[in-house]
Amino acid sequence: MKTHSAHENAVIQLEQVAKILRNEYADEVQSRFDTAIDKLKTPDRVFEESLTIQMDDGSSREFTAFRSQHDNARGPYKGGIRFHENVSRDEVMALSTWMTWKCAVTGIPYGGGKGGVIVNPRILSAGELQRLSRAYARFLAPYIGPWVDVPAPDVNTNGQIMAWMVDEYEQFQLETNKSQGENPVATFTGKPLELGGSQGREEATGLGGIYVLEKLAEKMKWSDKKKVSIAIQGFGNVGYWFAKHAFDRGYTVVALSDSKGAIYNPEGLDPEKVLATKQKTGTLSGGKAITNEELLALDVTVLVPAALENVITAEIAPKIKAAAIIEMANGPTTPEADALLEKKGIVLIPDVLANAGGVTTSYFEWVQNLHGYYWSHAEVLAKLQPLMDRAFIEIWKVKETSKQSMRMATYMKAVKSVVDLMLLRGRV
Numbered sequence: 001m002k003t004h005s006a007h008e009n010a011v012i013q014l015e016q017v018a019k020i021l022r023n024e025y026a027d028e029v030q031s032r033f034d035t036a037i038d039k040l041k042t043p044d045r046v047f048e049e050s051l052t053i054q055m056d057d058g059s060s061r062e063f064t065a066f067r068s069q070h071d072n073a074r075g076p077y078k079g080g081i082r083f084h085e086n087v088s089r090d091e092v093m094a095l096s097t098w099m100t101w102k103c104a105v106t107g108i109p110y111g112g113g114k115g116g117v118i119v120n121p122r123i124l125s126a127g128e129l130q131r132l133s134r135a136y137a138r139f140l141a142p143y144i145g146p147w148v149d150v151p152a153p154d155v156n157t158n159g160q161i162m163a164w165m166v167d168e169y170e171q172f173q174l175e176t177n178k179s180q181g182e183n184p185v186a187t188f189t190g191k192p193l194e195l196g197g198s199q200g201r202e203e204a205t206g207l208g209g210i211y212v213l214e215k216l217a218e219k220m221k222w223s224d225k226k227k228v229s230i231a232i233q234g235f236g237n238v239g240y241w242f243a244k245h246a247f248d249r250g251y252t253v254v255a256l257s258d259s260k261g262a263i264y265n266p267e268g269l270d271p272e273k274v275l276a277t278k279q280k281t282g283t284l285s286g287g288k289a290i291t292n293e294e295l296l297a298l299d300v301t302v303l304v305p306a307a308l309e310n311v312i313t314a315e316i317a318p319k320i321k322a323a324a325i326i327e328m329a330n331g332p333t334t335p336e337a338d339a340l341l342e343k344k345g346i347v348l349i350p351d352v353l354a355n356a357g358g359v360t361t362s363y364f365e366w367v368q369n370l371h372g373y374y375w376s377h378a379e380v381l382a383k384l385q386p387l388m389d390r391a392f393i394e395i396w397k398v399k400e401t402s403k404q405s406m407r408m409a410t411y412m413k414a415v416k417s418v419v420d421l422m423l424l425r426g427r428v
């Protein structure tokens, strides 16, 4: 079977959605609809540059850097910056396309963007990492800003890296007289709290997934939360917060895992206790040791992949016994597995809906930065829930009326809202 690149997959997906969506538009609008879809197959622009960094030993090294700006019909381009050896032009193009759909899902006023540098950051000293981050920010500086393109952390980047980038962007403004008056703090999200980060951002992705779980439980008529058993792959930021909020609400978390393996306890696990022992001993404990693959095949109500992409493959899919899957990781299910799961009647909540709580809270961070007025932790969480709930309810309705899967319904809603704005603006 021919394997497709990430961006080819994004285009195939868009074509499938467009085929169904086209009929919702009046005959006289369909050719403009087609033009919009064609335009959305490629990003508006992709910047590429070779960044030269001075290493600690006095030598210089070159690192290839990218930023893809996919579409801004709904608002400024928005998306993370990834530091990883597998970063490529194709990958950032695909990821920026998916960001356009993710922002449209919860209705936040952003388009899609993504950036990255081909590098293994673990080989860099702290000084080298800072110089690379600053060089990247300087390369991007002419093309970003709070009303243009708002980057954030992604794989292997964090609040500290955003702080260096904010500082470099501000220096660029002063030195070049360009983008003067643009708020440097509102140009990046995922910042440390002291530099304008938002309360609640750390747990927002996991908690957003819980709001989705609660709505799903209503639809599936799972009235007794204790009887809803949950297996979670990945116990990092997303997996931990999902597990903790599920436990606090009375669901039974029966399995957890990290890169070393999984634990299973049908009586239930307390995620806070598991974390405390993991921090002391380095391993997960509190249940029977099983493999990550066994975790995926457990007989549970809900399976939550919250670690890596492409873990639910065509080989694993037939073994899955869960009634529902909530994709907290990005891209955990391969397209072949997706088709098999649908045939089995497993309800799958796709990543662009399930983990949208993260980017939605980044939007709250940006709003707070633009106003210079900061919200409490409780205020942030109270604003997140209605947006997640509304997205779920609207997409469920699309699923029911169109008889499509949740993934297709999610893309239908997202693509339609982008195309409608392209039509409204007269771009096509």
Ligand code: NAD
Pocket: 205, 233, 234, 235, 236, 237, 238, 239, 257, 258, 259, 260, 292, 306, 307, 308, 309, 328, 329, 330, 355, 358, 359
């Ligand atoms: P993280 O680095 O904090 O945690 C990753 C977890 O996965 C760790 O527990 C790690 O041990 C585990 N893991 C690594 N390799 C594994 C393997 N082979 N098998 C099982 N577990 C393995 O990362 P995170 O921020 O929690 O992100 C997890 C996923 O969620 C990623 O796909 C990420 O893109 C996605 N995501 C994160 C956010 C966010 O706000 N952090 C937002 C949207 C999407």
